[in-house]
Amino acid sequence: MAEEVKTPAPPPPPQPQPAKTGPSGGPEGEKKPTAAETPPAAAASGAPAKPAAPAKPAAPAKPAGPVPVPWTSPLVEKYRSQYGSGVDAQTYLGQNYLTVDRSLIPDILRLLRDEEQFDYCVDITAVHYPKREKQFDVVWILYSFPRNERVRVKTQIADGASIASSVSIWATANWLEREVYDMFGIQFDGHPDLKRILLPDGWKGFPLRKDYGILQQDKEWVQINLGIESGQ
Amino acid sequence: MSDRTNDVSDRSLSHLDLEPREKPYLDSNELIINMGPQHPATHGVLRVILKLDGEKVLGTECVIGYLHRGVEKIAENRTYTMFNPYVDRMDYCAAVSNGLGYCEAVEKLMNVEAPARAKYIRVILTELNRIASHQLWLGTHALDIGAMTPLFYTFRDREEILKIFERYCGARLTTHAFRIGGCQYETYAGFEKDVKNFLAFFAPKIDEYEALLTTNRIWLERTRNVGVISGADCIALGVTGPVLRASGVKWDLRKAQPYAAYSEFDFEIPIGTNGDTYDRYLVRMQEMRQSMRIIEQAVDGIPEGPIMGKVPKVIKPPVGEIYHSIEAPKGELGYFIVSDGSTQPYRLRVRPPSFVNLQALDLMVRGLLVADVIAVIGTIDIVLGEVDR
Numbered sequence: 001m002a003e004e005v006k007t008p009a010p011p012p013p014p015q016p017q018p019a020k021t022g023p024s025g026g027p028e029g030e031k032k033p034t035a036a037e038t039p040p041a042a043a044a045s046g047a048p049a050k051p052a053a054p055a056k057p058a059a060p061a062k063p064a065g066p067v068p069v070p071w072t073s074p075l076v077e078k079y080r081s082q083y084g085s086g087v088d089a090q091t092y093l094g095q096n097y098l099t100v101d102r103s104l105i106p107d108i109l110r111l112l113r114d115e116e117q118f119d120y121c122v123d124i125t126a127v128h129y130p131k132r133e134k135q136f137d138v139v140w141i142l143y144s145f146p147r148n149e150r151v152r153v154k155t156q157i158a159d160g161a162s163i164a165s166s167v168s169i170w171a172t173a174n175w176l177e178r179e180v181y182d183m184f185g186i187q188f189d190g191h192p193d194l195k196r197i198l199l200p201d202g203w204k205g206f207p208l209r210k211d212y213g214i215l216q217q218d219k220e221w222v223q224i225n226l227g228i229e230s231g232q
Numbered sequence: 233m234s235d236r237t238n239d240v241s242d243r244s245l246s247h248l249d250l251e252p253r254e255k256p257y258l259d260s261n262e263l264i265i266n267m268g269p270q271h272p273a274t275h276g277v278l279r280v281i282l283k284l285d286g287e288k289v290l291g292t293e294c295v296i297g298y299l300h301r302g303v304e305k306i307a308e309n310r311t312y313t314m315f316n317p318y319v320d321r322m323d324y325c326a327a328v329s330n331g332l333g334y335c336e337a338v339e340k341l342m343n344v345e346a347p348a349r350a351k352y353i354r355v356i357l358t359e360l361n362r363i364a365s366h367q368l369w370l371g372t373h374a375l376d377i378g379a380m381t382p383l384f385y386t387f388r389d390r391e392e393i394l395k396i397f398e399r400y401c402g403a404r405l406t407t408h409a410f411r412i413g414g415c416q417y418e419t420y421a422g423f424e425k426d427v428k429n430f431l432a433f434f435a436p437k438i439d440e441y442e443a444l445l446t447t448n449r450i451w452l453e454r455t456r457n458v459g460v461i462s463g464a465d466c467i468a469l470g471v472t473g474p475v476l477r478a479s480g481v482k483w484d485l486r487k488a489q490p491y492a493a494y495s496e497f498d499f500e501i502p503i504g505t506n507g508d509t510y511d512r513y514l515v516r517m518q519e520m521r522q523s524m525r526i527i528e529q530a531v532d533g534i535p536e537g538p539i540m541g542k543v544p545k546v547i548k549p550p551v552g553e554i555y556h557s558i559e560a561p562k563g564e565l566g567y568f569i570v571s572d573g574s575t576q577p578y579r580l581r582v583r584p585p586s587f588v589n590l591q592a593l594d595l596m597v598r599g600l601l602v603a604d605v606i607a608v609i610g611t612i613d614i615v616l617g618e619v620d621r
Contacts, residue, residue, distance in 0.1 A: 092552050093552065093554060123581065127578070127579045141555055145467065145483060170470065171469050172470030174591065196297075197297065198621075207302060214306070
């Protein structure tokens with residue numbers, strides 16, 4: 001990113017302008033100095049406010065690179081007082097996420113559905129950080145129909161550790177968790193039928209781990225089942 | 233080749249209760265049969281294992297992954313720009329929508345926005361693609377059920393949309409129409425006229441489709457009260473798109489969380505009441521009409537100006553993560569991107585609507601007949617390229 005190289009210089013305002021050739025370009029300009037902080041807070045408190053929209057005014061902060069800011073809302077306050085330091089809440093580019101302890105996982109997801117109306121589990125996925133002690137981030141992306149709001153819940157787990165399944169909370173978690181297991185080898189406790197979903201049953205290895213090369217394959221499986229030397 | 237793992241008996245079909253019985257199948261008509269993966273009505277390589285009692289479906293199990301290409305792994309090994317054409321190969325019936333979702337997600341991660349003109353061009357092409365996708369769905373769905381004529385009608389008319397795509401960007405299906413930051417191509421001379429001609433041409437064609445099917449008695453018998461799913465079940469199963477709306481939930485990301493230029497257009501969200509195959513048919517027919525409304529407004533109001541935003545030649549988003557989703561023809565299509573500040577995504581997750589919607593198949597077909605399974609697979613509108621990625 002050309003502008004990003006000049007990091008030390010605080011936002012030279014004229015350059016990022018093209019980002020807001022949108023119809024409401026005018027008023028956004030004035031918000032520049034505080035833009036990064038204000039919109040997320042507004043999104044959190046006003047129920048129907050869209051988390052997506054407030055991201056745009058933050059555009060002028062681009063040269064310095066946006067940073068996650070603490071997310072404050074009644075929801076966060078409640079969980080903070082209940083679980084203490086096990087819950088951390090942040091906002092990045094207008095999107096809210098909670099980072100929680102692994103031990104809180106089934107409880108906090110259930111509370112989000114039952115008390116905060118996050119009735120739709122959009123996606124469950126994971127990210128692998130091989131250099132970290134707890135190698136995996138497991139991510140739940142939730143949406144609430146009544147509030148028209150999204151939130152992400154993240155937790156860290158170590159390789160070989162398991163995590164509570166959320167199939168009993170959202171039925172859709174069934175296939176999504178199977179895919180996470182298939183690609184990362186993360187075990188979900190209490191999943192009704194945890195087995196591979198996209199790869200064949202007998203496949204060895206978990207392709208979306210960082211130590212699995214892009215050309216790597218389960219040669220033995222390929223030779224036995226496809227009758228060819230290599231899948232490449 | 234006897235040790236292939238594809239036999240029905242090899243799989244742990246725990247929830248289908250496939251344990252051998254003392255008197256296997258002598259006193260009942262229960263049997264397990266395989267549908268697909270090579271089957272003309274599964275819209276690709278979908279394999280469904282059916283547990284039947286005579287003609288009645290007791291349970292199903294989907295076996296997917298035959299088309300798995302490891303799109304998410306590929307993304308980690310390509311630059312943001314290089315990965316752009318790959319997304320077209322997921323839902324290849326709606327490549328433009330895939331591209332829109334991806335480009336907008338990366339733009340959001342970089343905190344830039346496409347210029348207004350680019351957004352309008354994006355809306356026009358995406359809505360044209362929604363119509364094309366629904367046409368393909370209608371033709372094949374009706375063909376599965378036994379009505380052959382709609383297939384010829386819809387393919388004849390879809391051709392006109394593909395011609396516009398071809399004139400715009402040179403490709404008909406895997407269009408790669410958009411770039412991160414805007415559009416690569418300015419509209420060609422006569423683009424607006426072509427689009428308007430198409431609208432005028434297509435309006436009576438929808439009526440033609442409806443004349444063939446909407447009050448057709450065979451169609452009604454085959455689709456009404458078939459594959460019923462309630463709104464609550466849809467939400468629990470994460471089902472989105474026309475299937476969710478046909479069950480009475482008025483939710484469309486274009487309205488709920490507008491992206492591109494959708495907040496500037498006037499259109500309705502059609503919904504159904506019964507959540508059956510017939511309602512899903514009606515909802516999609518209405519959606520085509522609404523898409524035409526959006527295209528009409530967009531063509532009339534298309535602003536002048538640049539088509540590319542100020543994005544650097546080398547796409548290098550700052551460290552961070554973003555989830556962005558759009559209303560693809562089949563439902564919510566989301567991209568979750570984690571950037572480590574390099575030119576390649578650290579992790580790119582695609583939230584495919586077809587994959588999640590397909591999970592509802594089991595619930596929708598239990599208790600129905602085998603022939604209805606075909607109707608329900610058609611009505612969910614899956615594309616296996618997107619299910620398997």
